[in-house]
Amino acid sequence: MKLKPILAAFALVVLATASATAQAPPRVNAAAITADRPPDLLSAYHFFRDAGARLPNEGVTPYDLNTALYSDGALKFRYVYMPPGQQAQYRDDGVFEFPVGTVLIKTFAFAADMRQPNNNVRFLETRLLIRQASGWVAYPYVWNEAQTEARLSPIGATVPVSFTDEQGQAIALDWAVPNRNQCKGCHDVAGEVQPIGPSARNLNRDFVYAQDRVITSHDSTVRVRGTENQLGYWMNAGLLNNALSIGLGDEPPAATPRVPNAYDSASGTLEARARAYLDVNCAHCHNPQGPAHTSGLDLRWSQHEPALWGVGKRPVAAGRGSAGFEFAIEPEHPERSILLYRMQSTDPGVMMPELGRQHIDQRATALINEWIAEMDAEGRVRE
C-alpha cells in the first residue's frame, strides 16, 4: 500500500477546516480515556479528525523534544491531550505533573526513504500513556497495513518493516511493539508507570505550529502563527500553569532548563549533548528509583557526580556485557569503556538499552566516543 504524499495531507487540512465550519468534528471522547477497558480501536478516542491520524483534533497539541529516545531511527509524532480547562503543573526538573485524563500520544513511523521523511510515511504503532486516577497506564495500538485503523495490542506485536535509511541503506527489521510489561520496563519509577519525555528541559524548544490555529482555553483565546517556543505556547494556551510568566509569543527566561539536541553539535557542549543523550535514552532505568537502580549507575541530567555516570565504576552484574573491560567509563579510553561497548552491541544479552532497538545509533555512539575520549581523569570535558 502506498501512502499519499504530504501534499494530500495539506489538502485534507483544508477539507477538514472547511467541513468543520459546516459540521463540527466529534470532540475527543473523554469517556473512552477514563474507561476501565480501553477501546479496541484508536479512532474511538477521536484524537484525530482523519482515519489515518494525521490531523489532530481540537485540544490535541503536537509537540517535539530536544533529544528523543532512539528507536531504530523511527519517526515519532507526539501529541498531548488534556481535559478542557485542566492544565499540567510546571516543574523545573523531571516530567510535569499532568491532570487526570491527560493522554500522551506517540506514533512511530518510517518513511519509505528516510532521506525524504515527509513522503510515503507508514505508521507502525501509536502508543498512549493515559493518566488515570490510579496512575499512568500504557496502551499500544498497532496500525493495519491499509493505514486506516490502529488496533489495541496489549501483549505486543511484531510488524515487519522495510525502508531505506538516512545513509541510503536498505533496512528490513521486525518492529517490536512492546507488551504491557515491556512498556513498564522503561516507564517505571519505583514500580509505577511514568512518562519520560515531557519535561521542561526537553520541551524548551521551538515548534512550528500550524498557521493561524486558534486555541481556546477556559478564559482566553490564543491565535498562534508559525514558530513558537513550546513552553510559552503551552503556558499561554492554558496547557501548563504559567510558572515562568511568559508573555504571549515570548521566549522563556534564559535560566529555564534546556537540554541540547544531542545530535546537533551547534546546540550545546560535548558534555551537555552526551549527557542529554544518556538522560533520555538511559536514565529512565538508570536512576535511583528506576528498574536499573541496583546497578548503582545514575545517568539523569540532574546527577552531577561523574562516578555515578560510570566514570571509574566497575561492573556489578554486567556479565559478558563487560567485554572484559574494567570500568563503565574509562576517561580517554572509549574503546575500553563498557557503557559505549553496550551501546554498540545488538546482542540481547549485552546491548543497552535492553529493549527498543535492533540497530546501533551511529550518531550517538560517535558522540559518546568523542565525549569519553575528551574526558579528563575526573570525568569532565573542559571547553
Added chain:
Amino acid sequence: MRLIAAAAVAALVITGAAEARTWRIRPGPGAEQQLQTALIESRAGDTVSLARGRFELTSGLSLDVDRVTIRGEGADESILSFNGQRRGAEGLLITSDGVSLRDFAVENARGDAIKARDCNGITIRGVRVEWTRGPNPNNGAYGLYPVNCDNVLIERSVARGASDAGIYVGQSRNIIVRDNLAELNVAGIEIENSFNADVTRNVATRNTGGILVFDLPGLPQQGGHSIRVFGNRIVDNNTPNFAPAGNIVASVPAGTGVLIMANTNVHVFENEISDNGTIGVLITAYRESFQDANYNPLARDIVIRDNGFGNTGFAPAGDLAAIAQLGVQMPDVLWDGATMYTRGGTPRTDQVRIVVRDNTSTRTGQSSFLSLGLPVAGSPLTEAAPNPQPPPLLEIAEPEPVRIRD
C-alpha cells in the same frame, strides 16, 4: 508486507476455585504468545501451568502480577528454551510480589536466566536453569538472580553453566538458599550485598568457586551482614575461571571452596569442603580502590567452625598461585590479615574479629590456618608475611535463623 499483530488470543483457561484461575500452556507454534499473554493477563492468585515439553521462545518473558505461580511438570520435563532468543536481557523477569516458580527449566537464555527484581516474596523451587554447552564465557551471567528482594526462598533447584554465578542473590534481605545443586558455574552460589541469609544443604561442585559471600562498593545496598553458610557440600570446584574479565568473579581463583570478601558477621560451619585445588576457605578484604564514602572493605566478625576439610592446595590458581610458589603450604583456611584500609588516602581501621575453631581435616587431622599478614586491605601479595597463628577465639553471636512464611 505482513502484519503479525498479536491478537489477544487467550490461553486455555480452566476456572479453578472461585477466584484463582489456571492458565494451561502447551508447547507449539502459539505457545510463546499464549504464555506471555497469560503472564500479562493473569490476576493475583492465578497459576500458569506449563505442560511437558519444550517451549521455543524468541523473546524474554516477564511477569508483573502479584502472587502468580508458574508451574511446570518437572525441571527436566517443562523446558523454556531460549536457543532462538532475539530480544530481552533475561529469559524470565519477575517484578511483582509473592511469585512462586516451580518445576520447570530455563535453558540457554542470552542474558540472565531468571531475574527477580524488587520483589517482596519470591519462591523458586525445583527449577533448573542451565546453559547446556557447559562453561563458556558467552553464557549468560546469572542463573537464578533475585536482586533487591525481600524474603527470597530458593530450594531444590539446579543452576549450571552461568558465566558469573549460578545462584546469585544481590542487595536483598531475608534469604534462604537450600538443597540446591550449583555446578559448572564460575561461582556456584553467591550472596552479595545482602542481609540475613541462610545458605544450607546445598551442593556446590565443579564450579570455579563454590560459595561466595561478597560485599561491593558503589551500590544502593551495601554493608552485607548476618550470613550463615552451613551443612553444604562444597567439593571439587576446580573449573577454570571463564567469567568475562572486569566482573568481580573473574578474580576468583579456580579451586576455591568458600570465599568471603568484606561483609560483617558471616558464619561458615558444619560444611564438607574438599578437593578444591587452591583453598578451602578464603577470607579477604575487597582489594580494589574505591571512592564510596560509606563502604567498609574489611571482612569482620567471621566465624569458621566445625567444618570437615579434605584435600586442598594441590593446584593453586590465580593470585594465590604466587603465594604457593614462595613455598607456602596452602592451608584449609586463609585470611589476608586485613584490619585497616584507606579511602581517599586516609587510613582507617575497624574492629576485625576472625574466629577459626574446631575444624577437622582428612589431610592433616586438625585443620590448618594461615594469615597472609597483610594488615592493609589490598596490599600487594608480595608484601605477605605469612603467619599460621590463629586469631584469638572470641565469642561472636550467630545470626538468628532466617524464617520465611511460604
